[in-house]
Amino acid sequence: MWRIFVPLQYLRIDHPEKWKFDWGIPLVFAIFFASPLLSSEFRAEGAAGLNIVEKISSFLGVLTGFYIAALAAVATFGKAEMDDPMPGEPGVRLEHRVNTEIYMEKLSRRRFxxxxxxxxxxVTLALYVLGYVYMVLDKYALSDTSFxxxxxxxxWIVYSFSLANVLANTLLGLFYLTDRIHRPNRTVQSNDGSQDPM
Structure with a gap:
């Protein structure tokens, strides 16, 4: 049963820069997405039925297919460096527990x-289902209730943050697909002295 949640191990990957894409940037986006809640008009219209959720759900269905296609492309990408451990210290690592022993796997770019x-x-599949469930509840269970x-x-707050997380990590994925995987597998030093993130 737990195997269907293996992709969530992405959240357990350890790297000094990764929190920015998991929490930092998504929080900024989420504040922007959730800001209409400050309007009582938006809250009233949303409670009365917000068709934007239906439109976003349709888009998420397309995105799910894109991510699965990207996953297949990464899995079959022939560049040998894709299987080398990612550069830098401490590197990009994932903790594993085998019985009572714990070890840190240094991930290759393909694994990451x-x-x-x-x-x-x-996540996009879960958001698609969540949006569908909310629309059904909104129509048949929540209407004309005080809550x-x-x-x-x-x-909307949970949905906004989840969408923001999707957006931030999509941008990270596009960075890899368009540029990073085509460069030599080495740590790149920028002008300000910082290392190329992941």
């Missing part, structure tokens, strides 16, 4: 990108 696109495919607006507000 497989986790990334697998995670994105799972309709609070449920909508809670849903």
């Amino acid at each position: 990108l497989s986790f990334l696109f697998g995670y994105m495919a799972l 309709h607006t609070p449920v909508f507000v809670t849903f």
